[in-house]
Amino acid sequence: MSERHPLASWLRLTLTPGLGPAQQRQLLAAFGLPDAIYDAGHSALAAVVGSPAARLVLDHDVGEAVDRALRWADEPGNSLLTLGDSAYPAALLEIPDPPVCLYVKGDVGLLSHTAIAVVGARSATPQGEANAEAFAASLSGAGLGIVSGLALGIDAAAHRGGLSGPGRTVAVIGTGADRIYPARNGDLARRIAAEGAIVSEFPLGIGPLAHNFPRRNRLIAGLARGVLVVEAAVKSGSLITARLAIDCGREVFAIPGSIHSPVAKGCHRLIRDGAKLVECAEDILEELRFTPREAAPARDMALTEEGAGEDGVLSALGHDPVDVDTLVHRTSLTPEALYAILLSLELEGRVARLPGGRLQRL
DSSP, X not given: OOTTSTTHHHHHHHTSTTOOHHHHHHHHHHHSSHHHHHHSOHHHHHHHHOHHHHXXXXXXXXXXXXXXXXXXHHSTTEEEEETTXXXXXXXXXXXXXXXXXXXXXXXXXXXXXXXXXEEOOSSOOHHHXXXXXXXHHHHHHTTOEEEEOOOTTHHHHHHHHHHTSTTOEEEEOSSOTTOOSSGGGHHHHHHHHHHSEEEEOSOTTOOOOTTHHHHHHHHHHHHSSEEEEOSOOSSSHHHHHHHHHHHTTOEEEEOOOOTTOTTTHXXXXXXXXXXXXXXXXXXXXXXHTOOOSSOOOOOOGGGSHHHHHHXXXXXXXXXXXXXXXXXXXXXXXXXXXXXXXHHHHHHTTSEEEOGGGOEEEO
16 A cells, blocks of 8 residues: 555545544544544544444555555546645535545536536426526526536536536536446536546445435535525435535525426425525526626627527517427518527527427527
8 A cells, every 4th residue: 555645544544444424534533634543542543433443444454445546546637635635625614524535537626616506307307407507507607616416407407508608517426436427428527527527525436326326415515605406306316405505504596497397396395495586597696696707798689680680589489488380470580590590599598499399488
């Protein structure tokens, strides 16, 4: 084992099987740095965490796992942060159980930026995903980091939106940092590692164990100043994240939906319980009193024919789903001209396509 490496004793402590995070923090509180823990005798350790745990600390050989983690940390773009590191995100020190060690792929500095968490249903509606991406893009454009959990549905949409702006995005995962889950988000995960950050508290090699995902939710809430729930069923991990956010003193926001949609019921419950109903990104920025770092210059749509056409199409869309034939009738545009404007509006995140060929204004 690379015992002389400054991170070796930290890794030895966190990789000891059977020694939980609470016991790790108890030992650190009692003895200071990990080296002091291993210099203490059995009786001193037992007085803090009990004899069985003390025996685990002193006798368990985790040299191979430590070496593996150190090799991983030496790879370009990878980092290990400990509670004793100045780069450890201060926001996580405010939660009841901060991880002793964090594995990070990407820009470590993003973990300390002002951020908003955007979470929601895996089985999201197309409108929900469009809302998540549009909100995240606007908030990232204002300079807020976007934190989410790399799951399918709302999480993935939020990350895509976050990557489109200077705020960028942080993905908190429930596996080891050397694993990608779900596999369908592989391309997105690689892009986040290159342009944002992926963070995990779990040792390398850990797969998608069900009980790890509720644990990672507290980090999603802890890293952010608030949590935006886009779509969620009444019993969902997103509501767990919202409750954890409240426990950490964070703000909770929710987007309302149809009274007939099962993935809107969780948001409606949050709103009844005191979450702030939001209809646009500005609602969140105002509540957080966050001043955009560099406000994007407003585009004067009336100066170009294309802009005037976009405004006219948006006005014709209204706020209810509309089919293309109806839009052709309302706008008096040719189908070709209408399709060109709709494509531009879709790329800008202002219009979404729904099942059945209908369109809806965002």
